[in-house]
Amino acid sequence: MSHTLYLAEQLIAQPSVTPDDAQCQALVQARLAPLGFEFETIASGPDNFRVTNLWAVRRSTFKGFRPVAQAESAPAASKLIAFAGHTDVVPTGPLAQWTSDPFTPTHRDGKLFGRGASDMKTSIAAFVVAVEEYVAAQPDTPLSIALLLTSDEEGPSVDGTVVVCKLLQERGERIDYCIVGEPTSVERTGDMVKNGRRGSMSGKLTIRGVQGHIAYPQLAKNPIHMAMPALAELVAIEWDAGNAFFQPTSWQMSNIHAGTGANNVIPGTVVVDFNFRFCTESTPDGLQKRVHEVLDRHGLGYDIQWTVGGLPFLTTPGTLVEAVRKAIHAETGLDTELSTTGGTSDARFIAQICPQVIECGPPNASIHKIDEHIAVADIEPLKNIYRRTLENLASHP
Secondary structure: OHHHHHHHHHHHHOEEEEEOOOHHHHHHHHHHHOOOOOEEEEEEHHHHOOOOEEEEOOOOOOOOOOOOOOOOOOOOOOOOOEEEEEEEEEEOOOOHHHHOOOOOOEEOOOEEEEEOOOOOOHHHHHHHHHHHHHHHHOOOOOOEEEEEEEEOOOOOOOOOHHHHHHHHHHHHHOOOOEEEOOOEEOOOOOOOOEEEOEEEEEEEEEEEEEEEEOOOHHHOOOHHHHHHHHHHHHHHHOOOOOOOOOOOOOEEEEEEEEEEOOOEEEEEEEEEEEEEEEEEOHHHHHHHHHHHHHHHHOOOOOEEEEEEOOOOOOOOOOOOHHHHHHHHHHHHHHOOEEEOOOOOOOOHHHOOOEEEEEEOEEEEEOOOOOOOOOOOEHHHHHHHHHHHHHHHHHHHO
């Protein structure tokens, strides 16, 4: 059994349903401690939703650096690459529908089954073993290496990575490169990486009318009827045209609530939940302004509660993207596809303090599903991609 597979099975066996870390991070610490890592555990959140975060760093002791004034080609300080991920998993769903226990790592048909197998305990195992192999080969590496792990990615994501990033920013700690181990691939590990993600902004719109008897509509104001023209206009708007990296911004309604439960009462309010997935061509303030302009033009009485879930981020091809591309091609022969599709991830927080962030992980077809799994044949290549990326970054001038 490979070291990566063994650690992945150990992690899967921990029932770390968000926000419970279930000692996953302790397993990681035990592996990294002999390599000279320093550890900081950052707990956050209320007692009934306690989140465990881990910041682990191995500072470079490389002696080859010289002041820039002496040699312009030599870096003045070591670069820091962080591997980031989450130890928490989503709930299992009905246990009776699982072919095998979700927290008992099980092999069938060349696949490893268990909750978190793809999202994303195998990536964490691959991080750790890649670092072990790299440091064993280059103990005096010019790279500083960190791991940022949280148990609050599948939950509200308010006490996890965002808290660590804020702390690092307050202390003036720099991250130069970051690889988030989210499952980004489609058919084979390495066929797709995410070099950006759209932003997410939600709104809860309450439109006010006047409640009344449905037989006397002249004595009431039906907020559902009043809302429809404005909502239709919002649906039809082209918010932006996107760009070379992003799809156009989209606006979607997810829920509409109205009524008293009786079929003879005109409701007094209608509540509409909606969400923007927006690209770098739009801003939260600009989108909010345009929504208000439409609602005001239709003369509606309303309130909106806005929630910005995350800003868009983009890492254009450069040092990190090329290091990962080169690693993937060397390991798999694939020319990876850069993509910004999909939902949000903790990369949105890291991108606020790190100029180059990408997501690179295994295939995502089974994530959050019953019988989540990963092909065993995808595990070692993933570890090797991470190790080769370290090697490529260390050799970059």
